[in-house]
Amino acid sequence: MRASIKPVITETSMEMARRNWYTFVVPLGENKNTIKRLVEKTFAVEVLAVKTMIVKGKSKRSLKTRRVVKKPDWKKAMVKVKEGQKIAVFETGV
Numbered sequence: 322m323r324a325s326i327k328p329v330i331t332e333t334s335m336e337m338a339r340r341n342w343y344t345f346v347v348p349l350g351e352n353k354n355t356i357k358r359l360v361e362k363t364f365a366v367e368v369l370a371v372k373t374m375i376v377k378g379k380s381k382r383s384l385k386t387r388r389v390v391k392k393p394d395w396k397k398a399m400v401k402v403k404e405g406q407k408i409a410v411f412e413t414g415v
Contacts, residue, residue, distance in 0.1 A: 324348050324359055328410045329397065337399070338411040347398045349375070356398045364408045370401040 328334075329344040337344065347356055353371040361368050378392035402408065 324351055324355065326356075326359060326363065326398075328408075330411075335411065335413065338408070341402050341404060341406075343400050343402065343408050343411055345398050345400065347373070347396050349394065349396045351396070351398075353398075356400070360400050360402075364410075366406045366408060367403040368400055369403055372399040373397070 324347065326345040326347050329346060331344075334344040343360075345356075345360070347359075351359075353373060356373065357368045357371050360366065374397050376395050376397050378394045380389050380391045382389050
């Protein structure tokens, strides 16, 4: 199974991208070494550091049925790339 990563595009992540920190959603089972290899292979950049965190899923209540539905937990990875290298997904053109 090939692990997939998705970029997190928020105001905070775009500000961090200016400082060479890029944020991705990664599968829960992946560790820092596999995330590093995956980002390096996918975007052709050199990764210097990886920080990971597990984000707990929110609980939402349906108004009609009054049932509580819990969103799944997900893992966020913040990746620092070498100075001067960029990931095109996070470029705004401004």
